[in-house]
Amino acid sequence: MNIGIIGAGAMAQTLAYHINRAGHDVMLSNSRGPESLVSIGQALKCRTGTVLQAAQFGDIVALAIPLWAFSAIDPAPFENKIVLDLLNYFPHRDGKIEILDRGETTTSEMVAKHFVGAKLIKAFNAITVDDLYRDPRPRGHQIRRALPIAGDDKTAKEQASLFINDVGFDVVDVGPLADGWKIERFRPAYCVAMDKETLFRTLADTSRGTRVPDGYWLKHRPITLV
Template sequence: MTTLGIIGAGHIGSQIARAALTAGYDVVIANSRGPETLSDLVAELGPKARAATAEEAGAAGDVVVVTVPLHALDKIPVEPLAGKIVLDTNNYYFERDGHIDALDQGETTTSQMLQEHLPTSKVVKAFNHIRSADITTDTAPAGAPGRRALALSSDHPDAAEFVEAFYDELGFDAVAVSPLRESWRVERDRPAYVVRQTAAELRENLAKANRLP
């Protein structure tokens, strides 16, 4: 059975953990304060989940989710994630992260920044444009009318393929917007950001996005 390592146990990370466990994955989850602070969450998640350090979660995961604030990217361990698919849920909030000129000028994306930090990993932008509560509630079987769609973006076709299948397992259609440099289309303040949309609507919103205000 696939183990999902999750680095970041906030709203998004804990919800991905719940969804993954329901789909049959094992989960190893970490936060910045230490595994002892996750006892209540792990008790709720059940016996197929355990708490760990970020290094341990990265090492244990066959696939790893990084869901931390942008300003904490440099604290993500590199070696334990080498060769692995890494899902990046991050968004840029200058109010929280401080202004980053390369992002303000449209010269890079948050996921490209993570890929640069993890040069031996296969980064995929995923789960960044959905409210956390919806990850476990706004789902539907494949083929259901009006099924919600989520975007993904990667420079690695096998990593993108995994996320497409993972989305489907969790109850969402998938729309690829690759390579990774195109992931700005689903970032904050673009038409596709945090709105409910079908696959056709998502493709329309991605197409009409502007890079800069």
């Protein structure tokens, strides 16, 4: 499978590392162009390209950029693509977004409105870059971390789930993008390491009124990976 990644920061590079290990081809991209990614591409043994090239290359395309940056991307090349949305809302970085502050929509619903025609899946947003590096485990491992996803296209979620399993994680389906608030910041499932059963129960118990402090994941780790 070909995986295009829009972005080349720590999260994008860590994801590319595991994609390579899983036997898939990956292309990193950024707004500055492939000439700025030569050393990274050599280190990770992956392809590099423009945002357009990465979008065209990928059977699945991952958005690993700040939330504020997505609206500057031309949505046309992403039509009919499975697009993984890793974006999270940080007001100090992205600026205040009133409709998110009021809970009127989710980050993924915002992104989906821009990438019209894409099959958007919320994925890999609820894990820190350090955990993404160290937590993947092969299928059948006795203790395996689960990651939540949300999306409106059943087939796209199935394909995304297979890919995430290849990378090293079990998957729990949160539901449609409209339910993606359950895995955003200040929610119990955000960036907390859980196995599949624990994550499922946590999501089932999460209501609109269920909130946790920022940094909650630093002190709560229901599973220890061995």
